[in-house]
Amino acid sequence: MAFKCYSRLELGSLWTISLECVGQLLIAAIVSELEALSTPTTPPVRKTPQRAPLPPELPCTDIRHDPENAYCACGSELRRIGEQVSDKLDYTPGVFTVERHIRGKWACDECEALTQSPMRAQVIDKGILTSGLLAQVMIAKNSDPLPL
Numbered sequence: 001m002a003f004k005c006y007s008r009l010e011l012g013s014l015w016t017i018s019l020e021c022v023g024q025l026l027i028a029a030i031v032s033e034l035e036a037l038s039t040p041t042t043p044p045v046r047k048t049p050q051r052a053p054l055p056p057e058l059p060c061t062d063i064r065h066d067p068e069n070a071y072c073a074c075g076s077e078l079r080r081i082g083e084q085v086s087d088k089l090d091y092t093p094g095v096f097t098v099e100r101h102i103r104g105k106w107a108c109d110e111c112e113a114l115t116q117s118p119m120r121a122q123v124i125d126k127g128i129l130t131s132g133l134l135a136q137v138m139i140a141k142n143s144d145p146l147p148l
């Protein structure tokens, strides 16, 4: 939309803003807001931090954490409905290995209770380093003057 509107400087000390000019400014502002509203805006993509998987060529040890017995407190048998897998990077001198902790999810069909072994305590919560690898890093950092 093209319109001619005189500015304050063009009119000097005798400036007056005509009603037509104010109307044109309002219409232009409304049109620009409507155009902004009508353009499809994509919702902002929320980036969730994604950790790269550990290299598959590293030797892996599966450690299963399942309940001690396969029966619920109500007496019926538990049914495995899934598992939660977390990989931890371990280091024994010269070799990096992967500890794969597999925590099975068990459900009772009678009382719909869910049973899962608790996660073991870790040095760093949600971290992938085992205590062995952390010890190696600390020794390399402090005893051997190696940078991180």
Ligand SMILES: [Zn+2]
Pocket: 072, 073, 074, 075, 076, 108, 109, 110, 111, 112, 113
């Ligand atoms: Zn039960």
